[in-house]
Structures are given as structure tokens and as C-alpha cells.
Amino acid sequence: MPPRWHRNRQTVRRSSIDWGANKLLAALLVTPQRRSSGRHDSRGAHVRYAPMRLSRYPISTLKEIPGDAEVVSHQLMLRAGLIRRSAAGLYVWLPMGLRTLKKVEQIVREEMNRAGAFELCMPTIQPAELWIESGRWRKYGPELLRIKDRHDREFVYGPTHEEVITDIARRELRSYKQLPVNFYQIQSKFRDEIRPRFGVMRAREFLMKDAYSFHTDAASLAEGYRLMFDAYTRIFTRMGLKFRAVQADGGSIGGDTSQEFHVLADSGEDAIAISDADDYAANLETATSAASAAPRHGPVEPLTKVATPNVRTIAEVCALLGVEAARCVKTLLVDGSAGDVVALVIRGDHELNAVKSQKLDGIASPLRMASTERIRASTAAEPGSLGPLGFKGTIYVDRAAAHLADFVCGANDKDTHYRGVNWGRDLPEPRVVDIRIVQAGDPSPTGRGTIKIARGIEVGHIFQLGQLYSAAMNASVLDEEGKALTMHMGCYGIGVTRIVAAAIEQNHDANGIIWPQALAPFQVVLVPLNYQKSAQVQEIADALYRDFNAVGIDVLLDDRDARPGVKFADSELLGIPHRIVIGERSLKAGKLEYRHRRETESSEISAADPVGYIRDRLNS
């Protein structure tokens, strides 16, 4: 069933504005009966149904929150009629929402162009051969949507475009003189997420700006990477978002150096560690802290074995023995890459970081905890009384655990623990690694300040890929000596659709969205009161509407025959930054009422030059 848009019984006045290409749209919006009764201008085109009059604009706001929307941005996007769900993780962008999406796109495009990147457009459907060649046909897993055409040939719906761009680059680029170069596109991606959620925030099909740069060497790549870092900083700054660039893990895309851009919001899915004294910031997955500088204390206590019946957790051990968790050590057994079991030792009050751990030699990636059967087979102990003492096999010890003296650990014997354990005396000196999750209050690794934990929404990610794909796909150019040179690559993503949701998460109140100026679908909403009754109100509202359009300010005229409360509520839900109320009451005094979406009180402005007033505010 088609939605029913707001209608206006009243005949709209003839407008002098030339709508150009919008005429066709305007004509299409007209119902058949109306078309027959409409009037035509001298060129025979329809001009009566100006598209930015709310009586004709297809908005459909909801008072109630659709039941499946969990986070505010999803709720507000549905309530304001920006998107509608088509299937799990698949969304339709309605006209009002698309306006904001296009603004995001345009800012990204302008800044990418300014950084010297070239826009191109790759197909969403990609041939399987390229993925087989890069090795990701096997590696990518079920998130990759694989499809067949009528000839039974295999394709994928692209979740990313490294293969296609590398293929193009190796065919088009021949000489080092053509480098460095950066290509980007703003294109739909499909990732068959296990659990799409939060509306457009984690959708399966989404819009992404993806850029790929090609270089002769690592130094040039680092320079190109820096250019992208700067471009991203400008992009998110222009959008009026509070964001933070953080160190990141390469994940499935691969590569060494990588940073994420996070929009800070409490509802964010990612935790990030931020120093309170300098610019250190990292995804919790890779965040580290300063290792203790002081030397380890020497042994004092003798090694003693104590009975700890039915004690399994660190908390229980502490309670029984009267020691702090920070003086205990916990030993976690994980699957090794050779079918064995590897022991990871961390301090009792710390937690294991899976991303850091799975990078260690001899550990299976992704990280898996060893099954109870395997634990029994390799140690003859039960989980709960495991320890490094007497463990046969590889042992990795976290820096903080390695710094302990006279500590407590499991004895690898059911219902017993050791206390007074010391590295070097009772055990060999450990293999020291960094495998724990940093905690709020830890010292920053830069040596200045302490770590705070914040939450963020990842809206951008930049990588130095190196020769990962170019080597696999043999993408080379000739160097100065005429020898083949494997190109160095960087890749740079921005979640275009996700930005819209992230901006709302960061900018809303109880009444609705509060768009940052750069993302607002319209800058100004005109709210005439009694538009249908008062000739004066109608005349002034129409004139203002023409004037704003004439100077190129996006304006929406709420000419609906609705009560004031409805118009106010909708203008706030939609989050239009500037609202001008045209009412007979203030017109008598030669005034209009102005209110910014962030303000709680209206102010009177002169009716003489509202366009100039708004223009000043837009520029300030």
C-alpha cells in the first residue's frame, strides 16, 4: 500500500520560480484530477506544485516509536520518515533522508577531490576469479554474498573493492611516473552481517566511500596516508561531528598501520581508550598502557602449596586466602595453531585481549579457549586451578603479571593453589607479552596522563596495506631502471550511510533530531500560522519562500492546513536548524519569530530582512 502523504485542500498560488528540472517531478506529484484543473505557464509547464512545500512534500512522521528500533538514531530516522525498512539490514531512503545522505556524500566528495583523489565507479557485482586470485574467496567466509548468473558463473556482491581496483590499477598503470595516485568511489556495499541491527548503523547494504592509493614505496604510501588522514579530519570537522582518530587493528582487510575515526557517542558499539593528557587514542582491541617502570621486587615469601577446595574464580581465591586480585595470576588455556594448548597468564584483576593474543606465534586465530577435554589431556588439572608452574607447553605472560613477585596462582592440581610464587626462582623468567585489555586509570603508553574509556561509532578507517594485494595480484609498474616494481597500496573507507545515524546519535533531544548545519536536509523551515485563512500570512510566507530560494538557501515551507502544534512538532522532529514562524500576531508589530533548533526560546526578528538575518547566522 502506498503511503499517504500530507495533502492540502487549498489551491497553491502560482509561483514565479523557475524550477527547471524539478518541473517534471512537480508534474508527477500532481494527481490526475488536479492536473486537469491546474494552470499552465506560458511554456505549458506546470509550476503550481513547488516541491519544497510541505503540503506536497512526501514526509510521513510518526508519533509512536516502531517496536523494532532499539537506538535513538534508528527510532528518530523512522519517526521522521527518513528511512523505511525493506528487509533485515536493507533500507529505503525516503526523499527527506536522501537529502541528508546526499549532503554527506557531497562533503566527502569535495574533500576527496581536494586531496587530489579521482572519483570512479566500480560495479557492485564482481567476478569470482578476482577473489580467487587474491585468496579472499576462501578467507572471507559467509559474510561474502556469492551469486551465480544464468550461465552458472560465480560472482560476489562486493563487500569491498580491493580486488577490482587492483585489477584496474595493474592494467592501467604502467610507469612509476603515474604514481602516486588515489582512486575513490561512493558505492553500495553488501556484507551479509550475521546480525544487522540499529537500522542504518549496521545494515547489510550500505553506502561507503572507498579509496585506494598506489605508490612506488613505503615512504610515498605514508605520505598518501597522511593526506587521507587530513582529508578525513576535514570531512568530519565540516560535518560538525565530535570525533576522534584512534589507532586500530587491521582486521580482515589486513595491513600494518591503520587508524579508525570514531564519532563519540555513548551508544557506540566500540570502546576506545583515550589519554587524558595527550592525543593518544586507540581502539580497545589494540590499546596498550605504559609498562611499569619500577624493577620487580625480589622474592620474600617461600613457595607454599595451599588447599583451596571448590575454589574456581579469582574472587573466590582472594576471599579464601585474603589477597588482592592484583596479587593473583590467572592462567587461560587457548588452542594453539599446531593442535596443542598454549597458556596465557594475566594478572587476576585484568582481562584478556583476544585481538592482541591471537597475533602471537603458535596461537590459533581467531582465538579459541581450549575445551575442557583438551585442558584435562594436557595438564591433568581442572579449569580453576590452572597455573604456569609445571605447565608443559608454551606460556605467554602479560607484562603486568610478569612484574609480580610473591603472587598466587593455580597449582595445576585439583583444589590447590600456590602462594609466594616468584618468576626466576620457582619458574623460569617468563616470555613477556602485552595481551591484556587496558582499563580506565591505566597509565597512558606515551607516559603522559591516564587512560579513559569512551564509546564511539566507527565512521572511517584508513589502512596502509603495503603490498598485500598488489603482490597477490601481481600489480606492478616499471621503475626508473625499467624493472617491475610491486606497488604499495593504501585503502581508506568512510561509512556514508552510517554517518547519518552517527550524527543523530550525537545530535538529538527529546523532541527529535538536531541536524548540524552541514547535514540538514533543509536549512530553514517557514511555519506560517493560519496560512489558509490569512491573506497577509500567506503572502509573506510565499514571498519569503521565493526569497530564500532565490538566494539558494534550502527552505521548506510548511503550508499544510494543520494546527500550529503539529507543525512545530514536525519541524523539531525533522531537526531543521532554523525556524521562522509567520503569524498575524507578530506581523502587526512588523516582526517574525525566529528559533534555532538548539534554542529553547523564540526571539523576534524584523520582518524587513529575514533572509539577511538567516544568511548571517549560516555564515557565523
Added chain:
RNA sequence: CGGGGUGUAGCUCAGCCUGGUAGAGCACUACGUUCGGGACGUAGGAGUCGCAGGUUCAAAUCCUGUCACCCCGACCA
């Protein structure tokens, strides 16, 4: 994929336990009154009760299967 939950009008939901043939509010249509913060009245349109099978004189309701969606965990822009 594992665990939990829900499918009844465009939206939010009641009815289901205890079978008796479909409801409310919002939205929509018409008319009237109203009109500076989501009005009111009257009338109206709209649902194969997710789908399939079964039990029964009778199924939204009970049973079986199936599909879809949502929530909690490992992935990502």
C-alpha cells in the same frame, strides 16, 4: 550459528490461558466545529489474525511443521 522472544489494520498494541467467527488508540477519507504547541464530533474505508497442515460441529485462540522479524554473544564502515 547458539540462546531468548514476537508475528492480529500503515503504526503502537489488546484479544489467546478458559475455542463460539475481529477490537482500541494513532494514521487515512468525508463533513462540521476548532486553530500560537501533536484539537473535537459524526460518518467511513482498511485485517485470508505470518504461512501450511492437524484436532474440533466450530480455531486468532489448542497441536505440529515452516517462514519472517526482534533481542543477547563472536565480525565490521
